[in-house]
Amino acid sequence: MAELPIVLVIEDEDAIQAIVEDALTEGGFQIATVKTGEEAVTLLRGGLVPYRAVVTDVNLLGRLDGWDVARAAREIDPHFPVVYMTGGAADKWPVLGVPNSILLQKPFAPAQVVAAVSQLLNAGSQQTGPA
Structure with missing residues (x-):
């Protein structure tokens, strides 16, 4: 059986x-x-776990925000x-967000x-030919 893809979730509100x-x-x-951008970036850069995607809140505890985490992942x-x-912070997404990302506005349905994660993973796994 294939390993399940590991998703790194960065969110400081326990309920969400x-x-x-x-x-x-x-x-x-x-x-x-993890609850902070610093923890997330440390894990991503450490390379010990093969994370396949990041789901991050934009406003996080600590110095780094979700925009920073995404740039580090990229x-x-x-x-x-x-x-x-x-x-x-949805209005900042066009300027601060990384290309080919997805933004979910709270509140959103868990599904x-x-x-969103499935869509991005599927897009990344498809080999595309010349345009």
């Missing part, structure tokens, strides 16, 4: 973290969760799947997180 974790677990993913892999979650 639990909802996202449950949805992704039911959707067939393994989950690792430094490691230019096509790394990124899903942002935000209550109030939307699974759909």
